[in-house]
Amino acid sequence: MSPRRSLAVLVVTTCATALGSSPARPQDPEAGRAVFAAKQCARCHAPRGEPGVGPALEEIRRPQGQMELAGRLWNHLPSMFTATIGTGAAWPEIGAAEMADLMAYLGADGARDPAPDLFKGQVTLLKKGCLKCHSLRREGGPIRPDLAERRADYESGAAWAATMWTHTPRMAAMAVRRGIAYPRFAGDEMANLIGLLRSASATAPRGAAPGR
Numbered sequence: 146m147s148p149r150r151s152l153a154v155l156v157v158t159t160c161a162t163a164l165g166s167s168p169a170r171p172q173d174p175e176a177g178r179a180v181f182a183a184k185q186c187a188r189c190h191a192p193r194g195e196p197g198v199g200p201a202l203e204e205i206r207r208p209q210g211q212m213e214l215a216g217r218l219w220n221h222l223p224s225m226f227t228a229t230i231g232t233g234a235a236w237p238e239i240g241a242a243e244m245a246d247l248m249a250y251l252g253a254d255g256a257r258d259p260a261p262d263l264f265k266g267q268v269t270l271l272k273k274g275c276l277k278c279h280s281l282r283r284e285g286g287p288i289r290p291d292l293a294e295r296r297a298d299y300e301s302g303a304a305w306a307a308t309m310w311t312h313t314p315r316m317a318a319m320a321v322r323r324g325i326a327y328p329r330f331a332g333d334e335m336a337n338l339i340g341l342l343r344s345a346s347a348t349a350p351r352g353a354a355p356g357r
């Protein structure tokens with residue numbers, strides 16, 4: 146097995162073990178502090194009183210749910226997009242393990258996410274315009290994936306945030322081209338939406354939504 150392949154297996158195993166409420170390895174806030182510095186977050190988010198174009202560190206670092214923070218990270222993409230891609234700088238990649246540490250540093254804990262309200266999740270799915278691009282069980286837009294596909298990242302706030310972090314720049318670019326307003330998330334909306342998608346994927350007929 147190549148190192149790359151065994152790493153992939155390790156990551157998948159880690160996600161799978163994280164399916165329950167307890168993560169496979171304790172998230173490390175100190176490692177998260179290093180991620181925060183390495184990914185340039187500190188460039189825009191400085192401690193209160195120091196210059197920075199984003200909200201002060203103390204404002205983004207507080208007790209919160211992981212899905213809630215995933216929603217906040219999703220929200221702040223357009224302003225970061227302008228500041229990175231817009232200036233020719235590379236978009237910082239953040240893997241799932243790094244994201245878990247980063248979330249621990251920022252005070253996010255999956256245990257603080259509420260049990261999802263599936264009805265509200267459905268409303269959120271429509272309101273946020275996901276189906277203008279994607280389908281749910283083949284109803285909606287043409288962009289893959291179908292959101293009822295089974296995904297490990299629906300099971301963990303950190304894994305979901307990492308996926309969204311990597312892909313939102315592309316989504317945002319498409320939203321601009323198609324004149325779709327970039328959706329923002331508040332409160333429990335992300336937790337409810339992912340709860341809905343997880344439940345849709347768990348009951349999706351096998352083979353109806355082929356994997357990527």
Ligand code: HEC
Pocket residue numbers: 181184185186187188189190198199200205216217218220221222223224225228229247
């Ligand atoms: C180029 C500057 C810039 C960088 C780099 C940056 N941010 Fe931000 N961030 C902002 C601005 C500006 C806002 C407030 C405006 C907004 O929410 O869109 C913000 C808002 C936020 C929020 C609150 C969003 C909300 O909806 O409450 C969080 C959390 C956050 N950033 C985390 C991070 C993390 C983590 C990183 C590093 C991976 C990072 N930021 C990197 C500029 C930046």
Ligand code: HEC
Pocket residue numbers: 273274275276277278279288289290292308312315316317319320321323325328
């Ligand atoms: C403007 C179009 C657009 C909208 C709106 C949109 N997406 Fe996407 N989405 C994309 C594109 C484009 C990709 C493919 C990105 C790529 O090439 O990797 C994608 C990829 C994804 C992926 C796969 C990421 C991966 O790494 O496997 C998921 C999951 C996803 N979107 C969920 C959502 C959800 C949930 C919403 C609503 C909150 C949403 N998308 C709204 C365009 C959109």
